[in-house]
Amino acid sequence: MPSPPLRHIRIADVLALVLIVAATVVWSDAQGWGAATLTGVTVVLVTWPALFIGMALARWWRQRDWRYVGIGTTLFVIATASAAIGILLTG
Amino acid sequence: MDALAVSQAAPWILLGLATFTAMLGAIGGIGGAVLLVPALLVMGWSPLEAAPAGMAMVAAGAFAAVPAQARNRTSNLRLAAVLETSASIGAAAGAVLSVTIAPTALMRLLGVAAMVAALAGGTRTGQRNLPVEGADINLLREQPGLLASAYIDPQGRVVPYRATRVPAGLGLTWVAGVVAGMTGTSGGYLKTPIMSEVMHIPVKVAAATTVFMAGITASVALAVYAGQGRLTSAVAPAIIGGLVGGRLGALLQPRLPAGTVRQLLSVLLMIIGIVVVVTA
Numbered sequence: 001m002p003s004p005p006l007r008h009i010r011i012a013d014v015l016a017l018v019l020i021v022a023a024t025v026v027w028s029d030a031q032g033w034g035a036a037t038l039t040g041v042t043v044v045l046v047t048w049p050a051l052f053i054g055m056a057l058a059r060w061w062r063q064r065d066w067r068y069v070g071i072g073t074t075l076f077v078i079a080t081a082s083a084a085i086g087i088l089l090t091g
Numbered sequence: 092m093d094a095l096a097v098s099q100a101a102p103w104i105l106l107g108l109a110t111f112t113a114m115l116g117a118i119g120g121i122g123g124a125v126l127l128v129p130a131l132l133v134m135g136w137s138p139l140e141a142a143p144a145g146m147a148m149v150a151a152g153a154f155a156a157v158p159a160q161a162r163n164r165t166s167n168l169r170l171a172a173v174l175e176t177s178a179s180i181g182a183a184a185g186a187v188l189s190v191t192i193a194p195t196a197l198m199r200l201l202g203v204a205a206m207v208a209a210l211a212g213g214t215r216t217g218q219r220n221l222p223v224e225g226a227d228i229n230l231l232r233e234q235p236g237l238l239a240s241a242y243i244d245p246q247g248r249v250v251p252y253r254a255t256r257v258p259a260g261l262g263l264t265w266v267a268g269v270v271a272g273m274t275g276t277s278g279g280y281l282k283t284p285i286m287s288e289v290m291h292i293p294v295k296v297a298a299a300t301t302v303f304m305a306g307i308t309a310s311v312a313l314a315v316y317a318g319q320g321r322l323t324s325a326v327a328p329a330i331i332g333g334l335v336g337g338r339l340g341a342l343l344q345p346r347l348p349a350g351t352v353r354q355l356l357s358v359l360l361m362i363i364g365i366v367v368v369v370t371a
Contacts, residue, residue, distance in 0.1 A: 027324065027327035045313055049306050083310075
């Protein structure tokens with residue numbers, strides 16, 4: 001039985017396969033689903049690092065490793081703010 | 092071959108190029124966009140189209156590689172969080188500077204820096220972090236409060252390591268972030284040699300950690316491109332190639348000796364250095 005973190009990683013493996021199928025749908029525009037599927041693929045590719053950072057933050061929180069909880073939170077805030085500012089300034 | 096045939100073949104060429112560069116990226120710890128984007132420009136893509144395709148490939152490659160690299164413990168998330176925080180601050184500064192400073196001279200300088208890093212890594216012999224027979228990786232990995240951990244080499248031995256010269260690494264990673272912000276790349280080709288040659292992180296760990304860092308940078312860039320409406324179905328082959336190549340690279344890297352990975356990284360850095368200097 002995989003431990004909880006490994007279970008999440010197995011989910012990421014399955015999601016990678018789903019993403020290949022979805023990107024193929026985008027490529028072929030099967031049944032006219034290309035644009036909607038591209039939106040879904042983009043959401044996954046944009047948000048997956050947040051999942052990994054979140055998992056790491058939860059682990060460091062459990063370990064009471066406050067220095068890295070602070071660093072990880074700072075990284076999360078900077079990355080989110082960078083994306084938001086970039087969209088606001090150039091979108 | 093007529094123009095129609097070329098345009099019909101273009102997605103398949105993009106698929107092949109993205110698969111190859113994502114695989115090299117996952118093995119050697121470069122984002123890969125710095126190789127893919129110039130190739131697309133040569134094929135006639137406009138920079139406005141090529142940049143999103145490059146970043147989509149990097150994000151997809153990292154998405155496929157990071158779970159495997161986290162599982163085999165070559166990716167160090169503490170190290171990634173520390174260095175990417177510094178790089179992100181540098182990237183923000185670089186994005187601001189890019190409006191006022193022409194990046195040509197900086198690009199040439201960094202192309203030369205990539206070549207110097209290639210020579211430094213390629214000519215170095217021996218192994219800094221040696222395996223410890225009979226060590227338990229569960230006792231050595233993920234040490235709270237420390238940038239120290241361990242990974243398993245191809246012979247199944249545990250190799251402990253600890254980051255050295257952290258302030259220098261932070262400063263240089265900030266510079267790599269400035270470059271990434273100025274040039275619209277992930278800067279991975281600078282981050283891996285900084286970790287390996289300055290901070291004495293094992294090259295496989297440096298490469299896998301850079302893949303995760305490049306994934307963060309690429310996901311932020313993708314969000315911006317999506318907001319600009321620049322992500323179209325044309326990037327789909329780059330995403331598929333990134334996913335397949337990233338996974339292949341992550342599966343291959345643990346089976347390769349550290350020296351082979353270092354030599355491959357050196358060759359890639361030399362190619363990137365030449366590409367960067369020529370295209371600057």
